[in-house]
Amino acid sequence: AVVSTQSTGRTDRCCDQRLHGVKVFADNRHCGTVRFREGQRVYEFDCGGHRASRIVVSHDKEFLTICEIEVFGHPHEMRGVPRFTNVALRRPTRQSSTGFNGPSGRAVDGNQSKNYDRHSCTHTQHMRRNWWEVDLPGRRHVHTVVIHNRRYYEKRIHGAQVWVHDGGRRHRCGTVHFKPEKSIYHIRCNRPGNKVRITQEHDYLTLCEVEVMARA
Secondary structure, eight states: OOEEEEEEEEOOSSGGGGGGGGGEETTTEEEOOOOOOTOOOOOEEEEEEEESOOOOEESSSOOOOOOOEEEEEEEGTTTHHHHHHETTTTTTTTEEETTTOOOOOGGGSSSOOOOOOOTTTOSSSSSSEEEEEEEEEEEEEEEEEEEEEEESSGGGGTTOOEEEEETTEEEEEEEEETTOOOOHHHHHHHHEEEEEEEEEESSSOOOSSSEEEEOO
């Protein structure tokens, strides 16, 4: 059940008035409409405890820019819902080679910037047969691997494959299919393992952040 949603607009004093008129829905239930006020950063809407599986934020007349969305529910509604955490954060990493001052540890440092100049992304030296991997804290059931792609040269991620290693066995979770409008890719695994590896056979491999989501 959705008790309330909270939307945060931009604070750089450019175009913040564009948020005026934004509508918030819990499924098909209209929770409220943003009435822009100078200096107000956060807008909160009560959805009346409506049960929903999706929150929709829409604008009919302007660009839509949202800096953060928070959705709050009743605690008793969350019982039995599995909780996931990023088990790759600051874990040991390796990669096939290092080029352009892009060490492997950058992919798990918690910095999700997509700008390579901000020292947040990895980079291999060679354009063929590249890989990157992270050791997990023991054997964990990996639900999803989240890849944050870089800005500029974004297409290099196309064809990268995600693997979960479980001792001497490995399972391929899926392949990244590049889309110009996407910068984050979610690859579903649903497999146990103690290591995650990402391979790229046909181009440089650059990863700005990798999250391995497993049960908390």
